[in-house]
Amino acid sequence: MPVHNSEIADKLNETADLLEIKGENQFRIRAYRGAARTIESLSQDAAQMTEAGKDLSELPGIGRDLAGKIKKIVSTGTFPLLDRLHKQVPAGLRDIMKVSGMGGKRVKKMFEALKVKNIDDLKTAARRHEIRELEGFGEKIEQSIIEGIERMETAKPRMPIAVVDEIARPLLEYLSREKKVKNIDAAGSYRRRTETVGDLDILVTCKQGSQIMDRFTKYENVEKVVSQGNTKSTVLLRSGFQVDLRVLPQVSYGSALVYFTGSKAHNVAIRRIALKKKLKMNEYGVFKLPSGRRKKERRIAGKSEKQVYQTIDLSYIPPELRENRGEVEAAKKRKLPKLIELDDIRGDLHVHTARTDGKYSLKDMVEAAQRRGYEYVGVTDHSKKVRVAHGMDKKRLREEIRAIDKLQKKVKGITILKGIEVDILEDGSLDLPQSVLKDLDFTVCSVHSKFKLSRKKQTGRVLKAMDNAHFSIFAHPTGRRINEREPYEIDIEEILRGARERNVLVELNAHPHRLDLNDRGCKTAKELGVKIVISTDAHAAGDLDSMRFGVGQARRGWLEKKDVANTRNLKQLRRLLKR
């Protein structure tokens, strides 16, 4: 079993935490965190790279020392430094660092002075009012620790972006009703369209004398005001979700958007470029440092994001790409992709109806697709294996085909493509015979059973299914459900290579709980020349709107219009669906 990048990153981050508790050099700690980020954002397994003889020290933030340590981790599974640290630092101290307001310094002090070794000890010490007696601590810190523990114990995982969307939209609308507000945007990972979002950063510019901070903290869904200042406030909503609001001067709005959109890794990378050009970059602007006779620094950019990037000789980088996964280098060379947009989509190729587990009739779904201006819609109800969804056997699929033919005669301006979401069985065969599949325009093929097969078997199962001449699109390729179910073991790179060889398309399922293929998978697919289909897997008319989340994810995966099959017109699409 190869060591995955996420495991390496976990080990490096843990090392950083333990070093922090020990009070080590902060730059050394930062180096471990930086290396963890680099490893995490690789589109290839570090283990494979090492095996292929690649030198990891060529990666940003990884030097000779860390390259050696990582190599040891992937080849032997051991990390002696971390093992040593485990002997020196009690395991529970790392948990304490997760309590809001507790950093390395405070953890260390409490361990040394009060023998606090875990969260329970911390709780006890706080309740006995021992913490307030320590130098540099007081009543309020003690109280905030108690609250921090409570909040952590009831904390929710990062929320799917669609859920955050429902929180963000009304809140932005509420804030923008304050008359003196000029600009307002939600930044952070929400703006980068990450699949899950941990908190919300809202930026505003407004005229003097605005009451925006008061308006914010008095929002009806605010449960607790964590902090309130003139330019920055933080609240917790009743759902436990944290929202920050920052007020900025107009001249700084662009640089603030860059700064608060992140990602952190992206910001570090572009600030490094600025520094090389003797420029200082922060949320207030890009500044020329004092030199010669001039004693004061001078702002040379900040009003717009475009201007900020221009100043450091980069083309404008769309938020979805800002992950330090090669976008900075591409922007330097003027080689950024022209990302796909929602308007490029001409149809949806994964739609269910009430014939199986959809909520709406065939006619309703087709009309809903029509209202979105689509040129075509692919109807793909389940096959018989999915009993809970009342999957179709051969006979019922024939009925669906006839129903589509009948409806097609009545509707104009949209082509209904006859499809099916057919199960890939354990032996790699499809759930319905060729004799009926051949009468369809296309198939969406998916795994709904036997999730626990070994990586090798699962990969082989899908590749074998792809050999079937009627296999058109591989649906939700890893089967994961965000915050609910881990992906099944499958070698996605081998699957993508297999898809390329067989001219099979791969789905990016836009359902906000799936978003499967993920962003890295999309990028790999693009690099391998595999075409992606973005589909919503709609079970109700309104689900067709999830397309925007799919497009957001596709943009994060560097996909352009040409990489996505359902940006083609019907004629071109039919050609792509043909094997």
Added chain:
DNA sequence: GCCGTTTTCGGCCCGACTGTTTTCAGTCG
């Protein structure tokens, strides 16, 4: 521990907010 078209040594992002202080340390993003 990383990094280098001023450098192989000496830098490393930095500002806001809070609380505990009376000018600053710690945390966070």
